[in-house]
Amino acid sequence: MLIKIHPDNPNPREIKKVVDILKDGGLVIYPTDTIYGLGCDINNQKAVERVCRIKGLDLKRDHLSFICRDLSHLSLYTKALSNDVFKTLKRNLPGPFTFILPANNSVPRLFKNNKKTIGLRIPNNAIILEIVRELGNPVLSTSIKDEDEVIEYTTDPELIHEKYGNLVDAVIDGGFGGNIPSTIIDCTEHPMAIIREGAGIPEL
Known part of the structure; x- marks a missing residue:
């Protein structure tokens, strides 16, 4: 199913359609402020x-990452953050960044592993933020890659639907995506370190 959603003014009816799919344990390909992502409700183990x-x-x-709606939502999944780290998150989010943060006890229960860290994103994209807000839970975030050696990430949602439509329950057409992934910043080290340069230049 290809669901067209306006990138600036997402239609609540279309958002609800996607949220219902996620609540039923479905998989969705969605736009972010960088590349298109593949995800599900993180509380649904079978979907994960x-x-x-x-x-x-x-x-x-x-290592798995997921998308939160805002900083208070993000704080439900991390241990207490230092002032420096919190200020850095506030300065850069929402934005094209994945922050590696110390995971609290709720994360291993979700993913049934012993990871001490988690990658968290708050993209500057109205569609996915509305979906997460309406769902009430974060959405798993992993990128859609392409076999093309020149273009690593597919940017056209119709081509994504052609390729992945039979593997997932819905592909959202929110316009063309980018082909540069998010910048990854490790906040568990002091000083914080950029471990992958991507679409954003963080203000650290």
């Missing part, structure tokens, strides 16, 4: 495992 199968990820070994 399905995402991992599609991407060839190992839940116990690989």
Whole structure:
């Protein structure tokens, strides 16, 4: 199913359609402020495992990220943050960044692994933020890659639907995406370190 949603003024009816799919354990491909992502409700273990199968990820070994609606939502999944880290998040979010943060006890229960850290995103994209807000839970975030050696990430939602439509329950057409992923910043080290340069230049 290809669902067209306006990137600036998402229609609540279309958002609800996507949220209902996620609540039913469905998988959705959605736009962010960087590349298109593949995800599900992080509280649905079967859906998380399905995402991992599609991407060839190992839940116990690989690092997973998810999208929160705002900083107070994000704080539900992290240990207490230092003032420096909190100010950095506030300065840069929403934005094209993934912050590696110390995970609190609710995260291993969700993913059934012993990871001490979690990647968290608050993208500057009205569609996915509205979906997360309406759902009430974060959405798993993993990128849609392309086999093309020149263009690593597919930017056209119709082509994404052609390729992945039979593997997922919905693809959102929120316009063309970017082909540069988010910048990853490790906040568990002091000083904070950029571990992947991407679409954003953070203010640290």
